Amino acid sequence: MRAKVVRTRGSVGGARTSRIKTNTNTNANRNRHVMHRGRRDAAGDSSSCSNKPRQNQCRAARRGGGAERRRASCVAMAGAEEPRVAIVGATGAVGQEFLELLDQRDFPMGSLKLLASARSAGKAMTFKGQEITVEELTDKSFEDVDIALFSAGGGISKKFGPIASDSGAVVVDNSSAFRMAPDVPLVIPEINAEAMKDIKWRERKGGIIANPNCSTIIALMAVTPLHRAATVKRMVVSTYQAASGAGQAAMDELVLQTKEALEGKEVTKDIFPIQYAFNLFSHNSPMQSNGYNEEELKMVKETKKIWSFDDVSITATCIRVPIIRAHAESINLEFEEPLSEAKATELLGGAPGVSLIDNREENTFPTPLEASFKDDVFVGRIRKDISREDERGLDLFVCGDQIRKGAALNAVQIAELLLEQ
Numbered sequence: 001m002r003a004k005v006v007r008t009r010g011s012v013g014g015a016r017t018s019r020i021k022t023n024t025n026t027n028a029n030r031n032r033h034v035m036h037r038g039r040r041d042a043a044g045d046s047s048s049c050s051n052k053p054r055q056n057q058c059r060a061a062r063r064g065g066g067a068e069r070r071r072a073s074c075v076a077m078a079g080a081e082e083p084r085v086a087i088v089g090a091t092g093a094v095g096q097e098f099l100e101l102l103d104q105r106d107f108p109m110g111s112l113k114l115l116a117s118a119r120s121a122g123k124a125m126t127f128k129g130q131e132i133t134v135e136e137l138t139d140k141s142f143e144d145v146d147i148a149l150f151s152a153g154g155g156i157s158k159k160f161g162p163i164a165s166d167s168g169a170v171v172v173d174n175s176s177a178f179r180m181a182p183d184v185p186l187v188i189p190e191i192n193a194e195a196m197k198d199i200k201w202r203e204r205k206g207g208i209i210a211n212p213n214c215s216t217i218i219a220l221m222a223v224t225p226l227h228r229a230a231t232v233k234r235m236v237v238s239t240y241q242a243a244s245g246a247g248q249a250a251m252d253e254l255v256l257q258t259k260e261a262l263e264g265k266e267v268t269k270d271i272f273p274i275q276y277a278f279n280l281f282s283h284n285s286p287m288q289s290n291g292y293n294e295e296e297l298k299m300v301k302e303t304k305k306i307w308s309f310d311d312v313s314i315t316a317t318c319i320r321v322p323i324i325r326a327h328a329e330s331i332n333l334e335f336e337e338p339l340s341e342a343k344a345t346e347l348l349g350g351a352p353g354v355s356l357i358d359n360r361e362e363n364t365f366p367t368p369l370e371a372s373f374k375d376d377v378f379v380g381r382i383r384k385d386i387s388r389e390d391e392r393g394l395d396l397f398v399c400g401d402q403i404r405k406g407a408a409l410n411a412v413q414i415a416e417l418l419l420e421q
C-alpha cells in the first residue's frame with residue numbers, strides 16, 4: 001500500500017506534522033517527516049548489511065545509479081574510519097529526531113542502519129537524500145555496528161542493549177533501563193562528560209551510556225551552573241510536560257482531541273484514559289506507594305547521580321500539559337552560599353547550551369513554543385525567593401525541547417564525545 005505524505009509543518013503549535021496516510025487505517029496515521037511506506041523490493045536491494053568488511057557492506061546503497069533513488073537497508077556514509085551507526089526505534093519521535101540531528105550536525109558515519117519493530121520492517125526513511133529500508137530489530141542487528149542509539153522504550157533496551165554491547169557496539173540508551181546501574185555513566189555532556197571517559201568505540205569492547213530523563217536534563221542544564229557556584233541544598237521542581245514525552249502517538253492524539261473537542265465531539269482516548277486537550281493531569285508514569293510518580297523520583301535520583309552529590313534534598317511534581325513538544329519547569333532553589341539574582345543571571349548567560357529570555361519590563365520569558373525545535377534550554381524569571389530573608393534562595397522558569405535536548409540531541413552529543421575520545 002502506498003502512503004501519501006502531506007507536509008503541514010508549523011500548523012499546530014510548533015508541531016511538525018508531516019503525516020503518513022494509508023487508505024485503511026486513519027488511526028494509524030502518525031507524524032512523520034522522513035518516512036514513507038514502501039515495498040521491500042521497491043527500488044533496489046533491501047537485504048540486510050552483511051558482516052563482511054566495511055567496504056563490502058551496504059552494496060545495495062552503492063548499486064543503482066543515474067537518477068534512480070538509492071535504497072538499502074543500511075547505507076555507506078563516509079570513510080571506513082568512521083563509526084557504523086544504528087538507530088533503534090528509528091521510526092519513533094526520538095528516532096526521527098536522531099536522523100535530523102545526525103544530518104544537521106554532519107555526524108561522521110561509516111554506515112547507518114535503521115531498526116524498529118516488525119511492524120515497520122520494509123518501510124523507507126530518507127537520510128541525506130538516500131532511502132534506507134527499516135529493518136526489524138533482532139539479536140543479529142549489531143554485528144556490524146559501532147555505536148547504537150537506542151530509543152524504543154525500556155523493555156527493548158533491557159533486552160537488546162546488552163546484546164548490542166556484547167557485539168562490541170557502544171550503546172547510547174535513551175530509556176531509563178540502565179540509568180541507575182552503578183557501572184553505567186549517566187551523562188549530560190555539558191555537565192559530566194568525564195563520566196564516560198573509559199568507554200571507547202574503537203576498542204569494540206561495547207559499553208552502555210545512559211541518557212538522563214528529559215525533565216532532569218532540562219532542569220540540570222539551568223541549575224548546574226548555579227550549583228557549581230553556590231551548592232544547591234534543596235530543589236523544588238514543578239513540571240509542565242509536553243505530549244512528546246509520551247511518544248509520537250500521544251502528540252497525534254492531542255492534535256486529534258483538540259479538533260474533536262472544538263467540534264463538540266467525544267474525544268478519542270487511545271493513549272491516556274482522561275481527556276488531554278484543554279486539560280492537564282498528573283504525569284502518567286506509575287504511581288508509587290509514597291504518593292510520588294516515577295517521573296518525579298527519576299528527577300530526584302538522577303540529579304544526585306549526575307552531580308555525584310547526595311547531599312541535596314529534591315522534591316518534584318510532574319504534570320502533563322496540552323503542549324506538543326517542549327517541557328517547562330518552575331524551579332525553586334536553596335543554596336549553601338549566597339547567590340544574587342545578578343550573579344545567577346551572569347552565570348546562566350555564559351552557560352553552554354543555555355539561553356536567557358528574562359525581560360521583566362516587557363514581561364517576556366521562555367515559552368515551550370519558543371523552545372520547540374531549538375537546541376538550547378531557555379531560562380527566565382530569575383528572581384530572589386522572597387519567602388527568605390537571606391540571598392540563599394532563587395526561583396527560575398525553564399523551557400527545553402523534550403525531543404531535542406531532552407532526548408535525541410543529548411544522545412547525539414554523547415556520541416560526538418565518543419568520537420572525540
Ligand SMILES: NC(=O)C1=CN([C@@H]2O[C@H](COP(=O)(O)OP(=O)(O)OC[C@H]3O[C@@H](n4cnc5c(N)ncnc54)[C@H](OP(=O)(O)O)[C@@H]3O)[C@@H](O)[C@H]2O)C=CC1
Pocket residue numbers: 088089090091092093094095115116117118119120121137150151152153154156174175176211212213214215244245246247248249402406407
Ligand atoms: N530522555 C528521555 O527522557 C526520553 C526518553 N525517551 C525514550 O525513548 C523511547 C522512545 O520514545 P519516542 O520516540 O518518543 O516513542 P515513539 O512511541 O514515538 O516510538 C517508539 C519507537 O520504538 C520502536 N519500537 C517499539 N516496539 C519495538 C520493538 N518490539 N522492537 C523494535 N522497536 C520497537 C517503534 O517502532 P515501530 O514504529 O515499528 O512501532 C518506534 O520506532 C521512550 O520509550 C523512552 O524510553 C523518549 C523521550 C524522552
Ligand SMILES: N[C@@H](CC(=O)OP(=O)(O)O)C(=O)O
Pocket residue numbers: 174175176212213214215241242244245246295298402
Ligand atoms: N520523561 C518523558 C517520558 C520518558 O520517556 O521518560 P524516561 O526516558 O525517563 O522513561 C515524559 O515527558 O513523560
